[in-house]
Amino acid sequence: MENNNNENKLIITIINKGYSDVVMEAARRAGATGGTVIKARGTGNKELESFYGIVIHPDKEMVLIVVNEDIKDKTMEEIYKDCGLETKSQGIIFSLPIDDVKGISI
Numbered sequence: 001m002e003n004n005n006n007e008n009k010l011i012i013t014i015i016n017k018g019y020s021d022v023v024m025e026a027a028r029r030a031g032a033t034g035g036t037v038i039k040a041r042g043t044g045n046k047e048l049e050s051f052y053g054i055v056i057h058p059d060k061e062m063v064l065i066v067v068n069e070d071i072k073d074k075t076m077e078e079i080y081k082d083c084g085l086e087t088k089s090q091g092i093i094f095s096l097p098i099d100d101v102k103g104i105s106i
Contacts, residue, residue, distance in 0.1 A: 008098040009072045010064060013079055014040065017059035019089035026082040027065050030075035035065035057090070066098065 011032075013023050020037040027035060040060040067075050076093050083091035 007069045008066055008101050009069055010066055010096045010098050011072065011075055011079070011093065012096065013063045013065075013083065013091050013093045014042070014060055015063070015083050015089040015091040016057045017061055019083055019091070020061045020063050022089060023063045023079055023083050023091070024065075026078040027063075027067075027075050030067075030078045031071040032065050032067050032075050035063050038062040038064065066101065066104065 011027070015023060017039075024032075024035055038061065040062045041058050042056065042060045043058065065075065072095055076095060080091070080093050083089040083093075085092065
């Protein structure tokens with residue numbers, strides 16, 4: 001199955017290790033069907049830790065989710081509500097356009 005209509009977006013969420021299931025539960029509430037988890041390691045800025053009063057954990061996970069443009073905003077809102085910077089997962093979330101998709105059906 002392929003989709004070449006540029007209506008797909010890649011949502012990337014970077015969270016503390018152990019919270020990828022929370023991200024996926026939130027994404028599914030918005031209509032996403034699946035995602036990919038990648039283990040990652042972050043580097044914290046000590047000045048930011050002091051400024052924001054948070055501890056930056058180096059062990060991270062990245063959750064990559066491909067969604068149709070019509071559910072992108074809702075998906076990002078649901079994920080951020082459960083996994084944003086103010087939560088224990090300390091997540092950040094952003095999206096990128098996708099030019100072409102092959103091998104999955106969205």
